[in-house]
Amino acid sequence: MTWLFAFIRVKGYNRGMRNMLAEALKGHGADYIEIHFEESQATSIVYRGERLEEISRTRSSGGNIRALVRGSWGFVSFNRLDGLRDKVTLAVEEARLASREPFKLFPTEPVVETVMSQLKKDATAIPLATKKELLDGCNDIMLSSPKIQSTRINYRDVGRQRIFANSEGSYIEQAKTDLALRLTAVACEGNEVQQAGLSLGSNGDFAAVEGLHEQAREIARRATALLSAPQVKGGEYTVILDPVLAGVFAHEAFGHLSESDFVYQNDNLRQIMVLGKKFGDKHLNIVDDPTIPNLRGSYKYDDEGTQARKTYLIREGVLEGRLHSRETAARMGEIATGNARAINYLFPPIVRMSNTFIEPGSTSFKEMLGDTEEGVYVKDWYGGTTSLEMFTFSAGEAYMIRQGRLAELLRPVVLTGNVFTTLQNIDAIGNDLEMNQGGGCGKGGQYPLPVSNGSPHIRIRHCVVGGR
Amino acid sequence: MMEGLLEVLCSAREKAEQAEVFSLVSRTVSVQFEANELKQIQTKESSSLALRIFKEGRIGFATAGGECDLDTLVDMAVETSQFGSPANFQFPPRFHGDSSKVCIFDAKVGDLAKERMIDIGKELITKVRGHTPDILCDVEVTKRTSSISLVNSQGGEGRYDKSFLGFGLEGIVVRDTDMLFVGDSESSCRFDFIGINDLADRVIWQLEMAKKKATVSTKLLPIIFTPSGVASVLISPIMLAFNGKTVLEGASPLKDKLGKQVFDKKLSLWDDATVAFGVGSYPFDDEGVPSQHLPLITDGIVTNFLYDLQTAALAGTQSTGHGQRAGGGFPRPGISSLTLNRGDVSFQAxxxxxxxxxxxxxxxxxxxxxxxxxDFGGNVLLGYKVENGEIVGRVKDTVIAGNVYQVLKELLGIGQETRWVGGILQTPSLYCPRVSVTTKGS
Incomplete structure (x- = not known):
């Protein structure tokens, strides 16, 4: 489609492109410059009730330049590669206008590599008719369930080919696919409206969204059941989180606080987040790992060309590491962890999570439930958000726990807390780790970034549950 | 630009009965301060093209960003049309919207130098730090000029330019493990409409009110939602209910309430895409339907819902001129500039x-x-306790929960001062009775 592919590929990478970017990067007198260029193809399908409301295809191409001069950045994004050298010059000029305290980026070895995505069943190659048939099937099941007034289905797959080159000699081509699906059933009765949903995703493997009929039926059943469910009384409870919601908790309550760009310029926060500080009991281990194969947050190089690595955020209850870009690592005297990511070429890379999870412990769900006198069992998620210190996340499904057993279904609840006390209040960690690939992460206007999160069942004492 | 659009239109017409091409070209410059210092300057250029066709009575849709050849774009639209929804409406043959009547462009915005933008950011930070020296401010000063063009095969054709200027400040004060977040923003299409001092003063007021800490009890309490609070908590559930799509599918609590009293008699709400220099204003919507002043709630009575062309046709009504394309995508009903009427109670009262x-x-x-x-609910990021008629300090670890239809049914008062929040909502403070408040350790 564009002339980008007119370059001849030699030995796996695009030599013409590499030379052109190398040429544009030369001789600007900046401390560091990088160029990103990407092409993407997306398919999006939206249902609302029985209507297929939107079906669209998108092709997009564009790139950006980031230049560092004496501690400040210039950033220029563009749609066309022509006049690239002038665009680099503009980015360098912008960087010169600002002047912070100079620093040197955390050093990384220049890399020349092509990373292809290998998928068993690439969603971007599946015919539209097949996608529609699959979604029709789920939609019909939900719509034919009792008291279901409407449904929502949002399906999207994106294939992205990214090129990265920097003034240190790196040239990396990476291809990555992403798929996200959300199913929602809306039940109505009189003035009552309730909904239940399911979010799924994959690294582009279409198999992840096949065979969902049973789940679709379950969503509809749950939405209907919520119509007659009571609202929890607001207050402090012992809560047990299922692996999906506990994963959201790991992401919101602690993951974001581990992103160094929140911390590196704030002396007070640096003291709070000093490595070696105790955050929880010995059983608590939280990890971010983009190197796990085939998850939505997996990659080989981040968007600064740093090789991805596994980072322990909390090990045995103690703060052990945090997520870095080359800048934050340099300024904090730590190691770049390969967590600088951008959702697309319109944005500069910022510190982000990848696959974040709580490592499994030894308690079974049954044991955890059995010795909970009264509490709330919360499952699945609507969403979550954080202000670093305080976080909230909401459960799609909740049950009272009475005398060690699951009791009545409740309306969806919002859980909230203070990260510093809540992590200490985790008193049991299950043995049943599951990774959740639904949703996407938002930060600094960049949404949705493909990530995954996970956890086993966990139990938290004294958690505030909002209710009326 | 128009020529390029007509070329796409011609090409699409060879394969489809009707076609429409929408183009958005924009240039954004932003100056970003992090932790009180100028960190980054950005220039973003982007252009996107959206093609909607009717082929064999069905809607096809494709978009392209950057370099994309014509045939690929048309082929993608044709491919999707096999599965698209039935084409049940007409593209408007003429655009009545007079782009000279709705003021949304100020050349001064485009001309604003980066150096001046840097000065504005510095001025803001200096003012706020004058009150609280250890605050760390992230500030963004953004200017944008964009051109919107639209043509369709029924003869409709129009274009307009729009400017945008916005300042936002987010401040964080950390003491031990206590974090205080303050912040606000200002935006307009016009440079002269923006007050740096107003923004700084509001942030300083927040810092002043949050100086002391206070605790509330777990119970039902009256709440004053400030304009930011109204935007943060109450508006999104209401807007979802007024969206023609939610009404059409029968999921809106307001679906059968047109003409009925649902809200407090003192409450009126309207959407007006013709507000001079409003960030959400436009002469015609993204489908070519002229913009208008549309009452949504009049003295507590539900008066209108928001529609785009397709949703209106399905609902057997007319588009209200609210077809909007977020990021140049598929048109959906959306708000332009919302206004909640002012009342007669002072904030102090x-x-x-x-x-x-x-x-x-x-x-x-x-x-x-x-x-x-x-339903609404969440953790109060910034809120203050009132005791015996006085603000006594900031609350923490506090959750509120309620339902907008209960809360707005009978208000204790509507503020006499309104202000714009985020450039798209103009609102007074709302004084609401009995909202559930839950707090830790009580």
Missing amino acids: MVEDMKEGLIVEQVIGAEQGNVLSG
Whole structure:
């Protein structure tokens, strides 16, 4: 489609492109410059009730330049590669206008590599008719369930080919696919409206969204059941989180606080987040790992060309590491962890999570439930958000726990807390780790970034549950 | 630009009965301060093209960003049309919207030098640090000029330019493990409309009110939602209910309430895409339907819903001129500039009226509840306790929960001062009775 592919590929990478970017990067007198260029193809399908409301295809191409001069950045994004050298010059000029305290980026070895995505069943190659048939099937099941007034289905797959080159000699081509699906059933009765949903995703493997009929039926059943469910009384409870919601908790309550760009310029926060500080009991281990194969947050190089690595955020209850870009690592005297990511070429890379999870412990769900006198069992998620210190996340499904057993279904609840006390209040960690690939992460206007999160069942004492 | 669009239109017409081409070209410059220092300057250029066709009676849709050849774009639209929804409406043959009548362009914005933008950011930070020296401010000063063009095969054709200028400040004060977040923003299409001092003063007021800490009890309490609080908590469930799509599918609590009293008699709400220099204003919507002043709630009575062309046709009504394309995508009904009417109570009088209550500015997680049914809830990120008619300090570890239809049914008062929040909502403070408040350790 564009002339980008007119370059001849030699030995796996695009030599013409590499030379052109190398040429544009030369001789600007900046401390560091990088160029990103990407092409993407997306398919999006939206249902609302029985209507297929939107079906669209998108092709997009564009790139950006980031230049560092004496501690400040210039950033220029563009749609066309022509006049690239002038665009680099503009980015360098912008960087010169600002002047912070100079620093040197955390050093990384220049890399020349092509990373292809290998998928068993690439969603971007599946015919539209097949996608529609699959979604029709789920939609019909939900719509034919009792008291279901409407449904929502949002399906999207994106294939992205990214090129990265920097003034240190790196040239990396990476291809990555992403798929996200959300199913929602809306039940109505009189003035009552309730909904239940399911979010799924994959690294582009279409198999992840096949065979969902049973789940679709379950969503509809749950939405209907919520119509007659009571609202929890607001207050402090012992809560047990299922692996999906506990994963959201790991992401919101602690993951974001581990992103160094929140911390590196704030002396007070640096003291709070000093490595070696105790955050929880010995059983608590939280990890971010983009190197796990085939998850939505997996990659080989981040968007600064740093090789991805596994980072322990909390090990045995103690703060052990945090997520870095080359800048934050340099300024904090730590190691770049390969967590600088951008959702697309319109944005500069910022510190982000990848696959974040709580490592499994030894308690079974049954044991955890059995010795909970009264509490709330919360499952699945609507969403979550954080202000670093305080976080909230909401459960799609909740049950009272009475005398060690699951009791009545409740309306969806919002859980909230203070990260510093809540992590200490985790008193049991299950043995049943599951990774959740639904949703996407938002930060600094960049949404949705493909990530995954996970956890086993966990139990938290004294958690505030909002209710009326 | 128009020539390029007509070329796409011609090409699409060879394969489809009707076609429409929408183009958005923009240039954004932003100056970003992090932790009180200028960190980054950005220039973003982007262009996107959207093609909608009717082929064999079905809608096809494709978009392209950057370099994309014509045939690929048309082929993608044709491919999707096999599965698209039935084409049940007509593209408007003429655009009545007179782009000279709705003022949304100020050449001064485009001409604003980066150096001046840097000065504005520095001025803001200096003012706020004058009050609280250890605050760390992230500030963004953004200017944008964009050109919107639209043509369709029924003869409709129009284009307009729009400018945008915005400042936003987010401040964080950390003491031990206590974090205080303050912040606000200002935006307009016009340079002269923006007040640096107003923004700094509001942030300083927040810092002043949050100096002391206070605790509330777990119970039902009256709440004053400030304009930011209204935007943060109450508006999204209401807007979802007024969206023609939600009404059409029968999921809106307001679906059968047209002409009925649902809200407090003192409450009126309208959407007006013709507001001079409003960030959400436009002469015609993204489908070519002229913009208008549309009452949504009049003296508590539900008066209109928001429609785009396709949704209106399905509902057997007319588009209200609210077809909007977020990021150049598929048109959907959306708000332009909302205004909630001003009332007759001063902020001070509301505070003095409270024995025990809360003032809410910002909530996190408000969108996470069952928004469709009007539920709201979340952790109070910035809010103050009122005791015996006086603001006594900031609350923490506090959750509020309620339902907008209950809360707005009978208000204790509507503020006499309104202000714009985020450039798209003009609102006074709302004084609401009995909202559930839950707090830790009580």
